[in-house]
Amino acid sequence: MKAIKHFLVLLIGLIVFVSGCSQEAEKSKEPADKAKTAETKPAKDEKANEDQEKEEPKEELAVDPLPTTYQELESLSQGPYHDLNYDLTEENQQMFLETFKELPDVSGTPTEKELDLFYSEVLKMVQKDYKGPEEAIKRLKFQSIGSPEMKDTRYEFKENLNVEIILDASGSMAQEVNGKVKMDAAKDAINQFVQKLPKDAKVGIRVYGHKGSNADSDKQLSCSSSEIMYPISSFDSGKFQSSLDKIKPTGWTPIGLALNEAKKDLSQFDGATNTNIVYLVSDGVSTCEDNPVEAAKSLFGSNIKPIINVIGFDIDNEGQKQLKEIAAATEGIYTSVADESELSDELSQINQLAESWDEWKKKGMQSIDLKKVQNSLDIFVYITREEVKSQKEKDLINHVAFVLWQNEMMTAESRVYIEEKNREYHDWIDSEILKFKEELHTLNEMNYSEAIKTLEEKYQQNTQ
Incomplete structure (x- = not known):
């Protein structure tokens, strides 16, 4: 009987000891678990910063203004694809997509500002090398070599x-x-x-x-x-x-x-x-x-x-x-x-x-x-060249819009907007060319020195 009592006392002691050890183990484990949870869940401050970043307004698009004078137009750098040839073949269409793949994405429903940026960027890529009044003055001087009035x-x-x-x-x-x-x-x-x-x-x-x-x-x-x-x-x-x-x-x-x-x-x-x-x-x-x-x-x-x-x-x-x-x-x-x-x-x-x-x-x-200005060394040939530049530049931009629209990278509405903007811009260029052409026609009966003086007086503010 004494032996049974002794055994029960030992058993109860063993149970108490094991229970105590388990509780200690749980206590020692708890901070590690909490640390692990802290590592996997973002802190409240970090989450708040993320939410704030999402709510911050987008940076306003910066769009370069189009030139308003022919002098500004001729100062623009010629684009790397100013002489790009195009047709309607599938191979050519793929070439266009590859060439202009870095243009701003307008495949969705872009704002007018986003379309203006798109137009500005494509224009930089196909920009022609325009020549203005200063070029005419230099050519007149070169063509006037030998004139007694010089x-x-x-x-x-x-x-x-x-x-x-x-x-x-x-x-x-x-x-x-x-x-x-x-x-x-x-x-x-x-x-x-x-x-x-x-x-x-x-x-x-x-x-x-x-x-x-x-x-x-x-x-x-x-x-x-x-x-x-x-x-x-x-x-x-x-x-x-x-x-x-x-x-x-x-x-x-x-x-x-x-x-x-x-x-x-x-x-x-x-x-x-x-x-x-x-x-x-x-x-x-x-x-x-x-x-x-x-x-x-x-x-x-x-x-x-x-x-x-x-x-x-x-x-x-x-x-x-x-x-x-x-x-x-x-x-x-x-x-x-x-x-x-x-x-x-x-x-x-x-x-x-x-x-x-x-x-x-x-x-x-x-x-x-020497010959009169109009008949001398084809001074008006370069005016014709300006007209051709304007037409080719306009057609090239329209073709870019067409290819993107055809490949569902631009909506019909966006294409209409780009083509209308393109038409207005090149109508302005054509009107400037026409005005300058008419000015040159007034020089028909002048000698070289008079013609050069007339042009220099008119455009001297642009050359200072």
């Missing part, structure tokens, strides 16, 4: 006429445009030009960036490469062709170096007895640390007194901006050309001036009456 001796016919072409031979000139290597297109256009020069005119051709390669390891070599391939002299067809054949596009783009070397080429042809014309042809920005704008200013301000014009050949926005700065610094004409045909057209203007110089020489270097 007071600037730079624009007088002198005993000698010298033309130097400074040609880009960097690696990018090995690319193709319209199925033809750019360097080959440039050579052919230059050859056509020099073939038509009067026999007494002298011509020279200098290249730059034609050594080494466009690899980083060759940068120093290439950036120090510029060579006179055909020294300024009378035209010899065989020798000139041989000089062109030696030019191979390979390296970097030392424009400043080439301009400084051109100053040496022309140093013996001072402006007192020589009419000197320089054409810089490039397909890109200077890629060397050679300050091309300062080099151009130095050449322009020297006693050589050259007229310096600049041609951008199938060029991008960055290159175009720099070449425009060079032209502006030398009061010269900047022109973008897309292919060999347009390059030939631009160079042909020198041929027509050279013909007038030849006539002046044959008359014993007496004054000659």
Whole structure:
């Protein structure tokens, strides 16, 4: 009996001990569980911040205003897809979708502000290179060379006429445009030009960036490469062709170096007895640390007194901006050309001036009456070009809207809004072109100096 009582006492003690241990274990476990719960549930403050962020209003869209003057219009950068071709083939539609995939999403029900932003962004991508009144003034001055009314001796016919072409031979000139290597297109256009020069005119051709390669390891070599391939002299067809054949596009783009070397080429042809014309042809920005704008200013301000014009050949926005700065610094004409045909057209203007110089020489270097403004060297051709730019730009934007609508990435209502905005904007551009065209027509019976003075007085506030 005593044994049974002893056993019961031990059993009760064991139960109490085990129960106590369990409670301690639960107590020690409780903080860990609570910590785990705290880790998985967001704090009240964090949740409140998240809710506040959701409730904050969206940032107001910033939409660039459309230009209100032709001067503002021509200051806009040419878009990377300004010359994009399009048709209704399925392949072309896919190309359009890929090209414009980064445009703002307007697939839902966008606000007018969102559609305005969309229009602004697509316009930047297809923006044309418009030319305004300042361009007309520069072209009139260039076309007025030899006019007795011109007071600037730079624009007088002198005993000698010298033309130097400074040609880009960097690696990018090995690319193709319209199925033809750019360097080959440039050579052919230059050859056509020099073939038509009067026999007494002298011509020279200098290249730059034609050594080494466009690899980083060759940068120093290439950036120090510029060579006179055909020294300024009378035209010899065989020798000139041989000089062109030696030019191979390979390296970097030392424009400043080439301009400084051109100053040496022309140093013996001072402006007192020589009419000197320089054409810089490039397909890109200077890629060397050679300050091309300062080099151009130095050449322009020297006693050589050259007229310096600049041609951008199938060029991008960055290159175009720099070449425009060079032209502006030398009061010269900047022109973008897309292919060999347009390059030939631009160079042909020198041929027509050279013909007038030849006539002046044959008359014993007496004054000659140049043609009236309207009939001179197609001054109105560039007005027609402006009209074509406006039409093509408008059509391209409408096609973008059509492709997005057709692929259910824009509603019919949004498409109507974009096309109407596009029509109004390009109607304004067309009206500005028409006004300027009418202004130029009033210059028909004026001589060059009167025409230039009239335009400068009207637009001088835009050039200060």
